[in-house]
Amino acid sequence: MELLSRLNSPVLYLICGGIILFVAVICIVFAVRAYRMGKAMGIDVSKMKRVITASATFAVLPSIGILLGVIALSGSLGTPWPWLRLSVIGALHYETQVAEAASEAVGIGGLSIANMTPEAFTTIALLMSFCIMWGMVLVIFNGKAYSKRLQNPVSDKKEESGGKKKKPGLAGFGDTAMTAMFIGLVSAYIASYIGQIVSGDGLFTFTGSWLPLAVAVVAALAMAVFIRIKETKKADWIDSFSVAGSMLIAMTAAIFLGRLAG
Amino acid sequence: MANSENTNLTVREGYDRYQNNTHRLGRIFTTIVLLLLLAAPFVIGLYLNTVPNLSAALKAFLGVGIVYLVSGIVEYLIYVPMLGAGGSYLAFITGNLINMKIPCAINARDIVGVKSGTPENEIISTLSIATSSLVTIVVLALGVILMIPLQPVLQSPALQPAFENVVPALFGAMACKYYRSDKTVALIVLSFMTLLFVFVPSLIGSTSMMVIPSGALAIGLSYLSFRKKAKAAEEGGNA
Numbered sequence: 001m002e003l004l005s006r007l008n009s010p011v012l013y014l015i016c017g018g019i020i021l022f023v024a025v026i027c028i029v030f031a032v033r034a035y036r037m038g039k040a041m042g043i044d045v046s047k048m049k050r051v052i053t054a055s056a057t058f059a060v061l062p063s064i065g066i067l068l069g070v071i072a073l074s075g076s077l078g079t080p081w082p083w084l085r086l087s088v089i090g091a092l093h094y095e096t097q098v099a100e101a102a103s104e105a106v107g108i109g110g111l112s113i114a115n116m117t118p119e120a121f122t123t124i125a126l127l128m129s130f131c132i133m134w135g136m137v138l139v140i141f142n143g144k145a146y147s148k149r150l151q152n153p154v155s156d157k158k159e160e161s162g163g164k165k166k167k168p169g170l171a172g173f174g175d176t177a178m179t180a181m182f183i184g185l186v187s188a189y190i191a192s193y194i195g196q197i198v199s200g201d202g203l204f205t206f207t208g209s210w211l212p213l214a215v216a217v218v219a220a221l222a223m224a225v226f227i228r229i230k231e232t233k234k235a236d237w238i239d240s241f242s243v244a245g246s247m248l249i250a251m252t253a254a255i256f257l258g259r260l261a262g
Numbered sequence: 263m264a265n266s267e268n269t270n271l272t273v274r275e276g277y278d279r280y281q282n283n284t285h286r287l288g289r290i291f292t293t294i295v296l297l298l299l300l301a302a303p304f305v306i307g308l309y310l311n312t313v314p315n316l317s318a319a320l321k322a323f324l325g326v327g328i329v330y331l332v333s334g335i336v337e338y339l340i341y342v343p344m345l346g347a348g349g350s351y352l353a354f355i356t357g358n359l360i361n362m363k364i365p366c367a368i369n370a371r372d373i374v375g376v377k378s379g380t381p382e383n384e385i386i387s388t389l390s391i392a393t394s395s396l397v398t399i400v401v402l403a404l405g406v407i408l409m410i411p412l413q414p415v416l417q418s419p420a421l422q423p424a425f426e427n428v429v430p431a432l433f434g435a436m437a438c439k440y441y442r443s444d445k446t447v448a449l450i451v452l453s454f455m456t457l458l459f460v461f462v463p464s465l466i467g468s469t470s471m472m473v474i475p476s477g478a479l480a481i482g483l484s485y486l487s488f489r490k491k492a493k494a495a496e497e498g499g500n501a
Contacts, residue, residue, distance in 0.1 A: 006309075006310060008413055009309075011309050012306060012309070015302055015305055015306060015309075016302070017403075019295070019298050019299070019302065020399060020402075020403070022294070022295070022298070023295060023355060023356060023395070023399065024395075024396060024399050026291045026295070026352070026355065027352060027356070027392040027393075027395045027396045027399070028392070028396070029287070029291075030284075030287075030348050030351070030352055030388055030392045031388070031389055031392035031393065031396075033280070033283075033284070033287075033348075033388075034348055034384075034385045034388035034389050034392070035385075035389060037276070037277065037280045037385055038382075038385040038386075038389070040273060040276055041273055041276075041277060041381060041382070041385065042273070043382060043385060043386075047373075047374050048385070048386075048389060050373055050374070051370045051373060051374060051386050051389050051390055051393075052389055052390075052393050054369060054370060054373050054390075055366050055369070055370050055389070055390040055391075055393040055394045055397075056393050056394070056396075056397050058365075058366045058369055058394065059362060059366060059393070059394035059395075059397035059398055059401075060397060060401065062358070062362040062398075063362075063397055063398040063401035063402065064401060064405075066358060066362075066398060066401075066402060067401060067402055067405040070402060070405065070406065070409075071405075071409065071416075072425075072428050072431075073428065074409065074416055074425075075416055075421065075422070075424065075425025075428070076425050076426070076428060079406055079409055079410075079413070080406075081306075083402060083403075083406045084302070086357075086358075086402065087356075087398060087399050087402050087403075088295065088299070088355065088356060088357060089295075089299065089354070089355060089356065089357035090357045090358070091357055091358050091359075092432070093432060093436060094330065096428055096429055096432045097326055097429075097432070098322070098326055098327070098330070100326075100429045101322040101325050101326035101327075101473075102318070102319065102322045104322070104325075104467065104468065104469065105318040105319070105321040105322035105325070106315050106318040106322075107318070109467075110426075110429065111426075111428060111429055112425070112426045113422070113425065113426075114422065114426065117312075118307070118310035118311065118312040119312045119313070119314070119315055120315075121306075121310065122303045122304070122306055122307040122310065122312055122313065122314040122315075123303075123314040123315045123316075123318050123319050123322075125302065125303035125306060125314070126300070126303040126304075126314040126316075126319050127319045127322050127323060127327070129299040129300050129302065129303060130300065130319065130323065130327070131323060131326070131327040131330045131331075132330055132334065132357070133296055133299070133300075133334075134330065134331050134334025134335060134338070135334045135337055135338050135354040135359075136292050136295070136296050136354045136355065137296070138334070138335065138338040139288070139289075139292055139338065139342070139350055139351055139354045140289050140292050140293055140296070142338075143285060143288060143289070143342070143347065143350060143351065144285040144289075144347075146338075146342055147281075147285070147342065147346070147347045147350075173485065173488050176484050176485075176488050177332075177336070177481055177484065177485070178333055178336055179440055179443050179444065179484070180444070180447060180477070180480040180481045180483070180484035180485075181329055181332065181333065181477050181480065181481060182436065182440045183440050183441065183443075183444065183447055183448050183451060183480045183484075184451055184473065184476040184477030184478070184479060184480035184481065185326070185329055185473050185476065185477055186433050186436045186437045186440060186441075187437075187448065187451040187452040187455050187476050187480065188455050188469055188472045188473045188476035188477075189429070189430075189433045189469055190433055190434075190437055190452060190455075191452055191455030191456040191458070191459050191476075192455075192459050192465075192466050192469040192472070193430060194456045194459065194460070195456060195458075195459025195460050195463055195465075195466050196459075196463075196466055198460045199459070199460050199461070199463035200463060200466065202463075203461075203463065204460075211423070211427065211430075212427060212429075212430035213430070215427040215430040215431050215434065216430040216431070216433055216434030216437065217434060218431075218434065219430070219431045219432070219433075219434025219435040219438075220434040220435065220437050220438040221438075222435065223434070223435040223438035223439060224438050227438070227439070227442075242435070242439075243432070243435050243436070243439070246431070246434070246435035246438075247428065247431040247432055247435055248431075250427070250430070250431035250434055250435070251424035251425070251427060251428065251431050252424060254423045254424045254426070254427040254431070255420065255421065255423050255424050257423075258423030258427075
């Protein structure tokens, strides 16, 4: 608990808050430049104002969902670091998975404040920053060239000039591959919870902790309810809360299930 | 007539200059943010009197980080055309792409009625992503300020089982979300991994490394299914 107090200290708020403030300034700079250029190009000012208002209102609900993510992570990583990660670059599912993997690698077993050490925390923090930087790296080194290529696509020109029709291959597989990757990732962890129950204390002893699997099942059921509401009530807005909401419901259940598990 | 052409030329020149500056500023700002994010754990380490364990970080990266390397490349290739230059720099800095930035930019584009790849889309997309990012920053900052007095409650022992089960809670929710998209692949991969962990329980402590064979199996099975569907569609089209 002493470590948690240090992870919530003013120094960490200052470090994380400073970076967030810098990102806010970047957003303002880009917005002002875009607004001025839009005016110079003759885009209707009222349309641009509508875009700003619509985007601001659109962002409120997902932002509250993201805030729930900060609350979910604050018990194991303190508040300032999840605040930074989820304000800048991150996403809840990514941060939690990477933090868990780093916890295992650093030898504290899993993401939990009970076993957390300063070294484990800084390693987790570094990995969270490192693993998700690829979009930023690509946009730094290739953003300009890629944007120019998109404005003047070579493939379109080839097609216009009678280029050969492409054979169906990996094209279009990107989305499916990403979903498959997440299925693989989730399956590895869920299977490990089952393995823990069955053979965690020795092959086929069935005495391992069932709490992680029970929590996962509650989260899945909560998610199923969110999806059902979304589909039957056409409530697309619920997507902003479904993951964080399911997690918080399952985490609340963990408090009561934990008493049963002893 | 000549006057109008001159005006159009000036606007186009202005837009080209704007685009070049967007790339210049975007690269500078993104590089600074990237360095700040990578430096922060070391600075925090100074305060906590420790340094990150680099070999453990590498081990974890080889497990779960590879997944995000691939998804990072795919996201970059897919989303840059939608977001334009300015929007892309901002979106990759501020994150939350799928759950907020992309739908927000598309919503803004639909409101104004502009098409991807046009200068108008570049402006609208940048305005939309900058605004939504600022709203997130403000909401989170207000939320965090409100959370400060709640710290003793959040740290109470009674709530610890909740925070110790963040990860199972996440994977349960995600399982429901992703398993629906391909139940067969999910069932095969989950069964295979369960048997593996049951018969080789020593692997439970290295679950993040086991994401590699699990992910490879899921992608392989999905690819076979994808090819089968594509072939069936092709044959259907030919008939």
